[in-house]
Amino acid sequence: xxxxxxLWEIFIRSRQGLDHKHVGSLHAADAQMAIENARDVYTxxxxxxxxxxxxxxxxxxxxxxxxxxxxxPANDKAYRHPTFYDLPxxxxxx
Amino acid sequence: MADQITDTxxxxxxxxxxxxxxxxxxxxxxxxxxxxxxPVLEQDIAISNIALDLLGQARNFYQYAAELTGxxxxxxxxxxxxxxxxxxxxLIAELPNGDWAQTVLRQFFFSAYQYxxxxxxxxxxxxxxxxxxxxxxxxxxxxxxxxxxxxxRLGDGTEESHERMNRALDLLWTYTGDMFIPxxxxxxxxxxxxxxxxxDWEQKIKQVLEEATLTVPENTWTQSxxxxxIHSEHLGYILAEMQFLQRAYPGAAW
Numbered sequence: 001x002x003x004x005x006x007l008w009e010i011f012i013r014s015r016q017g018l019d020h021k022h023v024g025s026l027h028a029a030d031a032q033m034a035i036e037n038a039r040d041v042y043t044x045x046x047x048x049x050x051x052x053x054x055x056x057x058x059x060x061x062x063x064x065x066x067x068x069x070x071x072x073p074a075n076d077k078a079y080r081h082p083t084f085y086d087l088p089x090x091x092x093x094x
Numbered sequence: 095m096a097d098q099i100t101d102t103x104x105x106x107x108x109x110x111x112x113x114x115x116x117x118x119x120x121x122x123x124x125x126x127x128x129x130x131x132x133p134v135l136e137q138d139i140a141i142s143n144i145a146l147d148l149l150g151q152a153r154n155f156y157q158y159a160a161e162l163t164g165x166x167x168x169x170x171x172x173x174x175x176x177x178x179x180x181x182x183x184x185l186i187a188e189l190p191n192g193d194w195a196q197t198v199l200r201q202f203f204f205s206a207y208q209y210x211x212x213x214x215x216x217x218x219x220x221x222x223x224x225x226x227x228x229x230x231x232x233x234x235x236x237x238x239x240x241x242x243x244x245x246x247r248l249g250d251g252t253e254e255s256h257e258r259m260n261r262a263l264d265l266l267w268t269y270t271g272d273m274f275i276p277x278x279x280x281x282x283x284x285x286x287x288x289x290x291x292x293x294d295w296e297q298k299i300k301q302v303l304e305e306a307t308l309t310v311p312e313n314t315w316t317q318s319x320x321x322x323x324i325h326s327e328h329l330g331y332i333l334a335e336m337q338f339l340q341r342a343y344p345g346a347a348w
Contacts, residue, residue, distance in 0.1 A: 005134070026136050029247070036240060037136035040143050 006055055008034040012042055013050040020052050028053075106279040107220065108162045109182065112172060113279065113321060114223075115155030116183035119173060120329070121204055122148030123336055124191055133194050140240060144201065147233040154226045174340035178329050182277070185320035186269040188329045195248050195258035200266055202241035206298045207273045208234045210291035220284035242302045249306025259308055271316025280321075 005027040011020035023042050028034035034053040042048065062070060074080070125145035132138025156169035186204060191197045212234055215227035248255040274288045274295075281287060303310050319325070339346055 027134060028136065032243065033247075036243070037140065039236075040140040041136055044143065 005029045005033075006057070008038075008053045009056050009059055010034070010038040010042055011052040011054070012038070012048040013052075014048055016049060020050065023047075025056060031055075103282060104162065106282050107284055108159050109277075109279040110282065110285050111155045111159035111162070111223065113182035113277070115152045115159060115172065116181045117187055117204075117208075118148040118155065119152035120181070120183040120332060121187040121201075122146070122152060123332055124187065124189075125197075125201075127191055128197065137194075141197070144237050144240070147230075147237065151226070151230045151233070154230070158222050158226070170340070174337045178325050178333060179323040181325065181329060181333075182321050182323055183329075185272045185317055185326055186266060188320070188326060188332060189266070189269060190328060192262065192265070193258055194244075195255065196262040196265065198241050198244035198248065199259065199262040201237060202245045202302065203266060203270050203299070204273075205234055205237040205241050206295050207288075207291065209238045210294045210298075211286050211288065214286040214291065218284050218286070223284060238298075245302055245308075246306040249303070249308045256307065259306065263303075263308060263311065267311045267313060268315060269317050271314070272318045272320050275316075275318050275321065277321040 006029075007025050008028050008031075009025050010023050012023045013020045026034065026037050026041055028037050031053055034055075035051050038051045038053060043051070122145045125141050125148065128138065128141045129145070130138065132141055152173070153169050156172045160167040160169055160172055184204075184207075186200055189196075189200065191200075209231070212227040212231040216224050216231060218224045218227065245259065249259045250256070274292045276288055279285060300310050317326075
């Protein structure tokens with residue numbers, strides 16, 4: 001039997017209105033403990049107002065060896081960037 | 095303020111603030127002994143955080159007691175230059191940590207006590223005590239939640255964890271009564287009579303122990319004396335370690 005507690009990925013929202021950001025991972029027996037551990041490990045210096053925890057095994061990641069087929073095709077398609085329009089002067093913040 | 099209250103009242107207020115500080119300092123010191131020795135990294139940090147919270151509370155109470163005392167008293171002289179009979183902490187705070195079961199059960203008993211005590215102390219007519227209690231109550235609310243969950247987790251856990259919780263319960267139970275025996279300084283209007291928090295405390299203990307599949311002991315005999323300055327043999331060892339530096343090198347600073 002594996003006696004290690006499962007690994008959890010921790011996401012903290014540092015201020016209202018901002019996104020949760022991945023800050024690290026830790027071990028915990030269940031979600032409740034993971035939240036409390038995250039509180040103790042990652043928010044001791046007022047870093048957060050909200051915590052998400054996700055057991056690491058539930059994260060599905062893309063494979064680095066597939067980077068070529070996944071990302072390269074986007075490199076030579078400059079027309080996907082909306083940079084070829086003449087903006088009227090009245091339009092701000094673009 | 096001093097001339098508006100009698101000497102007795104003032105000296106009891108000093109005793110009371112010191113007593114509350116002693117409770118926090120001694121348990122804070124015990125918890126700090128786990129630093130670097132916790133069962134897992136995350137819990138090592140959790141118990142050390144609780145130790146720091148308690149140390150912060152002790153400082154607030156000592157600073158207030160020192161201010162009332164005058165004569166050059168400071169938070170440091172109160173922490174480092176008093177001897178065993180001067181300390182008025184409740185006995186359960188000074189008991190050794192034992193295993194993790196003993197540590198979390200003691201924390202649970204103590205945090206539940208602080209929780210209901212500080213909740214009422216926020217309404218104290220003494221503005222400074224009320225303000226400290228208000229700040230500390232939030233911390234203690236978390237300590238209570240954290241320790242309750244550990245008691246349930248271990249009590250309702252494996253055969254071994256259940257057995258260890260039972261052993262801790264047998265050992266600690268007879269030290270819980272000491273918290274509720276009122277000293278003179280706890281009967282003043284600025285203080286919270288511990289008898290008034292006992293019913294809430296008992297209900298909380300019953301609820302959590304039941305959920306943890308543990309049985310509340312029926313034994314009502316209790317150890318006593320901590321609040322008077324009559325301590326177990328353990329406190330002297332704590333002070334010897336905690337006070338050594340200031341005793342050997344008076345006034346030493348960073």
